[in-house]
Amino acid sequence: MPTGWQDILDLGTRDATPAAVEEAGAEQRGGMFKRLRESLSKSRQALADEISASLFDRLDDETWERLEEALILADAGAPTTAKVVERLEHEVESGAVPADGEAIQERLIEILAEVASTGRAPIDLSGEPAVLVMVGVNGTGKTTTIGKIAWHLSQEFGLSVVLAAGDTYRAAAAEQLAEWAQRAGAELIRSEAGGDPGAVAYDAIDAARARGADVVIVDTAGRLHTEGNLMEELAKVRRVIAKQMPGAPHETLISIDATTGQNGLRQAKVFSEAAEVDGVVLTKLDGTAKGGITLAIADELGIPVKLIGTGETLEDLRPFDPHDFARALLA
Amino acid sequence: MFDQLSDRLQATLSDVRNRGTLNEGDVDAAMREIRLALLEADVNFKVVKSFTANLKERCLGSDVLQSLDPGQQVVKIVNEELTELMGGAGRDLAFAPMPGPTVILMAGLQGSGKTTACAKLAKHLGDSGKDVALAACDVYRPAAVDQLVTVGGRAGATVYEKGTEADPVEIASWALDRAKEERRDVLIVDTAGRLHVDEELMAELTRIRKKVRPHDVLLVVDAMTGQDAVGVAETFSEAAEFDGVLMTKLDGDARGGAALSVKAVTGKPILFASTGEKLEAFERFHPDRMASRILGMGDVLSLIEKAEQQVDEDEAEDLQRKLESEQFTLEDFLKQMRQVRKMGPLSGLLGMIPGMGAMKQLKNADVDEGELDRVEAIILSMTPGERADPKSINGSRRKRIAAGSGTKVVQVKQLVKQFDQMKVLMKSMASGTPPSPQQIAKLQAGGAPRPKIRRR
Numbered sequence: 001m002p003t004g005w006q007d008i009l010d011l012g013t014r015d016a017t018p019a020a021v022e023e024a025g026a027e028q029r030g031g032m033f034k035r036l037r038e039s040l041s042k043s044r045q046a047l048a049d050e051i052s053a054s055l056f057d058r059l060d061d062e063t064w065e066r067l068e069e070a071l072i073l074a075d076a077g078a079p080t081t082a083k084v085v086e087r088l089e090h091e092v093e094s095g096a097v098p099a100d101g102e103a104i105q106e107r108l109i110e111i112l113a114e115v116a117s118t119g120r121a122p123i124d125l126s127g128e129p130a131v132l133v134m135v136g137v138n139g140t141g142k143t144t145t146i147g148k149i150a151w152h153l154s155q156e157f158g159l160s161v162v163l164a165a166g167d168t169y170r171a172a173a174a175e176q177l178a179e180w181a182q183r184a185g186a187e188l189i190r191s192e193a194g195g196d197p198g199a200v201a202y203d204a205i206d207a208a209r210a211r212g213a214d215v216v217i218v219d220t221a222g223r224l225h226t227e228g229n230l231m232e233e234l235a236k237v238r239r240v241i242a243k244q245m246p247g248a249p250h251e252t253l254i255s256i257d258a259t260t261g262q263n264g265l266r267q268a269k270v271f272s273e274a275a276e277v278d279g280v281v282l283t284k285l286d287g288t289a290k291g292g293i294t295l296a297i298a299d300e301l302g303i304p305v306k307l308i309g310t311g312e313t314l315e316d317l318r319p320f321d322p323h324d325f326a327r328a329l330l331a
Numbered sequence: 332m333f334d335q336l337s338d339r340l341q342a343t344l345s346d347v348r349n350r351g352t353l354n355e356g357d358v359d360a361a362m363r364e365i366r367l368a369l370l371e372a373d374v375n376f377k378v379v380k381s382f383t384a385n386l387k388e389r390c391l392g393s394d395v396l397q398s399l400d401p402g403q404q405v406v407k408i409v410n411e412e413l414t415e416l417m418g419g420a421g422r423d424l425a426f427a428p429m430p431g432p433t434v435i436l437m438a439g440l441q442g443s444g445k446t447t448a449c450a451k452l453a454k455h456l457g458d459s460g461k462d463v464a465l466a467a468c469d470v471y472r473p474a475a476v477d478q479l480v481t482v483g484g485r486a487g488a489t490v491y492e493k494g495t496e497a498d499p500v501e502i503a504s505w506a507l508d509r510a511k512e513e514r515r516d517v518l519i520v521d522t523a524g525r526l527h528v529d530e531e532l533m534a535e536l537t538r539i540r541k542k543v544r545p546h547d548v549l550l551v552v553d554a555m556t557g558q559d560a561v562g563v564a565e566t567f568s569e570a571a572e573f574d575g576v577l578m579t580k581l582d583g584d585a586r587g588g589a590a591l592s593v594k595a596v597t598g599k600p601i602l603f604a605s606t607g608e609k610l611e612a613f614e615r616f617h618p619d620r621m622a623s624r625i626l627g628m629g630d631v632l633s634l635i636e637k638a639e640q641q642v643d644e645d646e647a648e649d650l651q652r653k654l655e656s657e658q659f660t661l662e663d664f665l666k667q668m669r670q671v672r673k674m675g676p677l678s679g680l681l682g683m684i685p686g687m688g689a690m691k692q693l694k695n696a697d698v699d700e701g702e703l704d705r706v707e708a709i710i711l712s713m714t715p716g717e718r719a720d721p722k723s724i725n726g727s728r729r730k731r732i733a734a735g736s737g738t739k740v741v742q743v744k745q746l747v748k749q750f751d752q753m754k755v756l757m758k759s760m761a762s763g764t765p766p767s768p769q770q771i772a773k774l775q776a777g778g779a780p781r782p783k784i785r786r787r
Binding site: 069072073074139140176225227243259284287289292293 | 584586589
């Protein structure tokens with residue numbers, strides 16, 4: 001059973017299963033599988049030559065080398081690739097996994113899904129209000145992701161959402177978020193261009209409390225993780241939020257572009273140091289890139305992917321399912 | 332992680348000197364280190380494979396066998412081969428015969444930084460005396476036209492725009508007519524970011540290209556791109572028939588192996604590098620320097636060039652004397668720091684210094700522009716006497732300085748201590764003996780264990 005929205009949200013004491021969600025969920029599930037398969041079909045094609053059950057029919061050095069090659073081409077990185085392949089090889093050699101093509105491939109998918117699941121936990125929306133902060137490098141799709149999350153929470157779960165336009169740097173960011181707020185039926189709190197992002201977050205939590213809203217989602221300006229002063233600003237926004245509401249933010253997500261290579265690991269690490277990142281939103285999976293860097297991020301930093309973006313439409317933001325992901329990579 | 336490739340190679344090949352010859356096992360071990368370094372830098376796996384295969388043959392040649400320092404020799408060969416693969420001597424833009432205009436078409440994925448790159452290229456060409464115009468053909472992203480108008484204006488270029496209602500092909504054609512009428516030297520056509528698998532938009536790109544018949548088509552590539560750079564480049568090569576590549580976001584800490592992949596699979600050279608937020612953060616691409624960056628060997632030449640543009644030579648000589656004679660004061664330090672900051676964000680500069688990649692991991696050398704502001708404030712709160720002789724700063728003076736600069740006493744103390752440490756380091760550098768890679772490596776605790784990747 002693939003992961004649905006209701007499986008990845010911790011809504012606390014809120015009534016989380018309105019009828020509409022069940023219906024929409026059932027309908028979407030088929031759609032989601034299809035979409036994920038479609039979006040990954042190109043990478044599948046490329047990998048089909050590399051990885052299929054028949055690869056494991058003959059077990060020699062070349063078999064493992066080709067497996068390594070496939071994982072590295074998916075951007076999983078050398079350390080994680082070596083770990084996965086060594087483990088599988090060891091299990092096969094020790095007889096723990098039968099030396100049968102199908103069985104080995106199934107086990108490979110299990111291992112990959114297990115790595116991708118490192119540190120897996122639901123998106124914590126149990127707070128009242130729950131505060132979610134979105135961070136990431138420029139151009140990775142933060143604002144769009146926020147718009148889509150707000151839409152799902154509001155339209156499918158009937159939650160009231162307040163959006164905080166904390167990207168006060170990029171001129172059109174607040175306008176872009178305003179459009180999303182309108183579509184999702186969420187309230188938008190914003191300031192003048194160049195305003196203090198901490199103050200925007202503060203006001204948004206205030207507004208959410210006054211109106212009894214369920215969730216506050218804070219947008220932040222995109223920044224390169226090598227810009228120390230901007231990373232410090234992010235830490236400050238976090239401190240302002242924690243002061244305003246002890247225990248908040250309850251969830252911090254980083255957006256990572258699927259085409260990103262090994263630098264994605266640095267991004268996740270440095271952002272996590274400044275803003276204690278709980279999960280990854282893997283965006284732009286509709287190209288040919290496989291987003292394998294998220295395997296390395298989960299493996300080395302224990303930060304799991306929670307959502308994936310596979311296109312422009314609202315339905316194209318999906319809960320991350322480790323098995324689907326592994327299978328789609330290798331099937 | 333691979334900042335110290337040359338150290339690693341030296342370690343791997345350390346016992347070779349005693350034996351005097353490189354055997355196949357030695358070369359295989361060296362190739363493994365190189366392969367890992369290149370993969371870590373996001374060079375495409377297949378490119379790495381063929382690269383190391385060629386490299387191995389050359390390394391097994393006699394010139395290495397007779398070399399006294401095999402590790403260094405291998406590094407040298409790697410660097411030469413990488414530079415060669417990266418584009419050899421490089422290529423310039425192709426300009427139209429007079430009266431012009433020269434048409435440059437820009438294409439790339441979403442979020443790769445096309446619009447900013449357009450403005451930077453406009454400024455770059457404008458600075459060399461060209462009259463540049465920009466055509467705003469990204470009608471899909473809401474703020475793209477406004478953004479081009481703003482940054483294009485800042486770059487001193489004329490921007491031709493028709494809002495977001497018109498057809499991009501029509502806008503491009505109309506802009507070309509205007510550029511001809513107004514006798515511009517160059518027309519740069521900005522296009523919308525598009526996914527290479529989006530057939531409709533790729534077809535539109537082809538239509539724009541056929542309409543304006545550009546002299547140069549540039550593909551804009553994000554330096555952080557991973558293995559997929561090859562697929563992207565191949566598809567754009569078909570639809571846009573690009574002539575060269577413009578790399579962006581090289582101010583981050585990505586090694587930029589995508590540059591090598593794109594060059595290797597399409598044969599198209601990298602022409603320009605974009606290295607920061609400012610319009611000036613843009614330069615011609617130097618294959619040899621990029622090779623060093625991918626290998627983590629620093630980019631000394633670019634740094635020297637930057638320094639030459641910004642630093643007054645007399646002052647530099649004066650500084651050199653002071654460094655050697657140990658008369659370097661906090662006042663000089665302040666002056667120096669301001670000079671250096673004029674060159675751009677420090678993180679960008681540090682990456683260009685060999686060995687600094689490794690040094691950066693030291694806590695105290697971590698670059699934080701806010702920290703530099705604090706340092707300036709602290710020094711400005713000192714009396715001239717204190718700046719000349721930091722040793723005179725006692726407890727009560729520290730308190731006064733901290734209060735004056737809005738910092739803490741411990742921060743003042745730390746600055747003076749760091750200044751002392753730095754003086755020692757700078758003295759050795761000024762006298763022409765930079766700290767050896769071994770010294771730097773020693774400063775690092777252990778380092779990460781090497782992943783085991785099979786030999787191929």
